[in-house]
Amino acid sequence: MWKNKHITFFIxxxxxxxxxxELIRTFQKAGAEIRVAMTKTAMQFVGxxxxxxxxxxxxxxDLFDQTTSAAVAHVELADWTDLAIVAPATANIMSKMANGMADxxxxxxxxxxxxxxxVVPAMNVHMWNNAATQRNIQTLRNDNIQVMDPDNGPLAEGYSGKGRFPSNDEIFNYIVEQTEDVDNSKLAKLRGKKVLITxxxxxxxxxxxxxISxxxxxxxxxxxxxxxxxxxxxxxxxxxNVKLPIPAGIDVIQVETVEELAQAxxxxxVSTDVFIMxxxxxxxxxxxxxxxxIKKSADSANLTLELEETTDILKSLKSRRTKQIVVGFAAETNDLLNNAKKKLDSKGADIIVANDVSQSDIGFGSEDNAVTILQHNATNIKVAKANKQIIAKKVLEVIVKRLS
Incomplete structure (x- = not known):
C-alpha cells in the first residue's frame, strides 16, 4: 500500500x-518515501x-531558503506529495488551514x-475545547480533510485531559483506515490500461x-x-538509442531509425489505450x-547531402485511431506555444506537451523539465520546472482525466 508512496510530514x-x-520510520518501513517541512517553532523542540x-x-x-533546484520550492513539494500528514498539528496551523492563510x-x-x-492534533485540553478550535476542526472536516481526535492522558502541563498526541500505532492505523478503502491516487484509472510510450x-x-540524430x-x-x-x-x-537502465516490469522494444520506430x-x-510519443x-x-x-575528396572541399522527410508517425495514426488517447511532445527552441498549437491542430493528437529545449537546465539530457500541456478547447496547463518524474506524473494526471 505504501510502497513508493510520496508522503510529506508537515511538523x-x-x-x-x-x-x-519514530512515526516517520514506521512509514518508511512500510515502503513510503518521506519529505519534511517544519515551522520555526517546531525547530525549537527538535532540529x-x-x-x-x-x-x-x-x-x-523557510519560504526564502532555497534548498532545492525548483523555481518555486513550496509548489514543487506540493506537486511531489501523494499524502500529507500534519503532525503534531497545533491550534495555530489548523486555524491557518481552515481560513486559507499562507504566511x-x-x-x-x-x-x-x-x-x-x-491532521494529527496535539495541544492543551483547554485549547482543544476552545470554541474557535472546534469551529476550525469542523471547517477542515467539511473540506474533506481528515482530523484525528487526540488522546486523553497526561499533558505537558502536569495534568490530564484531551489533547495528548496519540501513539504511533494509533496514528498509523488511523491513516491506514482512512486510505485503504479508497485509492486516492489521481492515477488510479491507469490500472490495467495498456500504455505505449516512445x-x-x-x-x-x-x-x-x-x-543524423x-x-x-x-x-x-x-x-x-x-x-x-x-x-x-x-x-x-x-x-x-537510449543509454538508461531498462525499467523493471516494462516491456521494452529497441529501435534505431524512424522506420523501425514507426513499424513498432x-x-x-491497435491494442493500446494510451499512446505517448x-x-x-x-x-x-x-x-x-x-x-x-565516405572519405574526404581532394576534388571537392564540400559534401552535399540530399534529404527527404521521414514518416510523420503521429500524423499517420489519425486514420487508425479507435479508442486511443494520443499524446505528442513538441520540443521547440522558439515560439514555443504557437509551434505546439500548430502541432496539436495538424497531428491528430489529443494532447501536446510543449517544452523549450533551448534552455540547458530543462533541455535534452537534463534531470528536470518544465512544460506546457495543450489540449483542444481547453486552457493550457503550465507545469513549473521540476524533476522529470514529477513532470511525468502531471502529464499522466491530464491523460487520466480523459480516460472513460
Missing part, C-alpha cells in the same frame, strides 16, 4: 515533535538536521496541495559510421513509463545511403 511546534521521528537525516531529503523551513513555508505548501491531508532519439544513417536522452519517456507502471498500467516502451508503433498501437524523431533522412565510409 508544527509542540512537545510531541520528538514522537514524529531539522534530525529529520534531514531520517528522511534523506533537505527539510524545508510561512508550511502553511503556503498546505494551501498548494491537491492530495489527501490528514523514448529517445532516432538515427538516420548517411554511411555506416555517420548519422538529436540530443534526446530518453529520460522524459522513461520517467513516463516508470510512473505509469508504478500506478498499475501495462507499459510497452519503444526505446530509440504501428504494430503495438515522447521520442525525438528525425524529421529528415538522406535520400541515398552510402554503403561505405
Amino acid at each position: 508544527t511546534g509542540g512537545i510531541a515533535v520528538y514522537k514524529v521521528v 531539522k538536521s534530525t529529520f534531514q537525516t531520517i528522511s534523506k531529503h533537505p527539510v524545508q523551513t 510561512d513555508f508550511v502553511s503556503t505548501t498546505l494551501l498548494a496541495l491537491s492530495v489527501p491531508v490528514i 523514448a529517445g532519439g532516432t538515427r538516420e544513417y548517411i554511411d555506416p559510421v555517420r548519422y 538529436n540530443k534526446s536522452s530518453g529520460k522524459m519517456g522513461y520517467a513516463l513509463a516508470k510512473v505509469a507502471q508504478e500506478n498499475g498500467a501495462v507499459v510497452t516502451l519503444i526505446s530509440a 508503433v504501428q504494430t503495438q498501437f 515522447a521520442a525525438a524523431v528525425s524529421d529528415y533522412r538522406p535520400v541515398h545511403f552510402v554503403d561505405h565510409k
Whole structure:
C-alpha cells in the first residue's frame, strides 16, 4: 500500500515533535518515501538536521531558503506529495488551514496541495475545547480533510485531559483506515490500461559510421513509463538509442531509425489505450545511403547531402485511431506555444506537451523539465520546472482525466 508512496510530514511546534521521528520510520518501513517541512517553532523542540537525516531529503523551513533546484520550492513539494500528514498539528496551523492563510513555508505548501491531508492534533485540553478550535476542526472536516481526535492522558502541563498526541500505532492505523478503502491516487484509472510510450532519439544513417540524430536522452519517456507502471498500467516502451537502465516490469522494444520506430508503433498501437510519443524523431533522412565510409575528396572541399522527410508517425495514426488517447511532445527552441498549437491542430493528437529545449537546465539530457500541456478547447496547463518524474506524473494526471 505504501510502497513508493510520496508522503510529506508537515511538523508544527509542540512537545510531541520528538514522537514524529519514530512515526516517520514506521512509514518508511512500510515502503513510503518521506519529505519534511517544519515551522520555526517546531525547530525549537527538535532540529531539522534530525529529520534531514531520517528522511534523506533537505527539510524545508523557510519560504526564502532555497534548498532545492525548483523555481518555486513550496509548489514543487506540493506537486511531489501523494499524502500529507500534519503532525503534531497545533491550534495555530489548523486555524491557518481552515481560513486559507499562507504566511510561512508550511502553511503556503498546505494551501498548494491537491492530495489527501490528514491532521494529527496535539495541544492543551483547554485549547482543544476552545470554541474557535472546534469551529476550525469542523471547517477542515467539511473540506474533506481528515482530523484525528487526540488522546486523553497526561499533558505537558502536569495534568490530564484531551489533547495528548496519540501513539504511533494509533496514528498509523488511523491513516491506514482512512486510505485503504479508497485509492486516492489521481492515477488510479491507469490500472490495467495498456500504455505505449516512445523514448529517445532516432538515427538516420548517411554511411555506416555517420548519422543524423538529436540530443534526446530518453529520460522524459522513461520517467513516463516508470510512473505509469508504478500506478498499475501495462507499459510497452519503444526505446530509440537510449543509454538508461531498462525499467523493471516494462516491456521494452529497441529501435534505431524512424522506420523501425514507426513499424513498432504501428504494430503495438491497435491494442493500446494510451499512446505517448515522447521520442525525438528525425524529421529528415538522406535520400541515398552510402554503403561505405565516405572519405574526404581532394576534388571537392564540400559534401552535399540530399534529404527527404521521414514518416510523420503521429500524423499517420489519425486514420487508425479507435479508442486511443494520443499524446505528442513538441520540443521547440522558439515560439514555443504557437509551434505546439500548430502541432496539436495538424497531428491528430489529443494532447501536446510543449517544452523549450533551448534552455540547458530543462533541455535534452537534463534531470528536470518544465512544460506546457495543450489540449483542444481547453486552457493550457503550465507545469513549473521540476524533476522529470514529477513532470511525468502531471502529464499522466491530464491523460487520466480523459480516460472513460
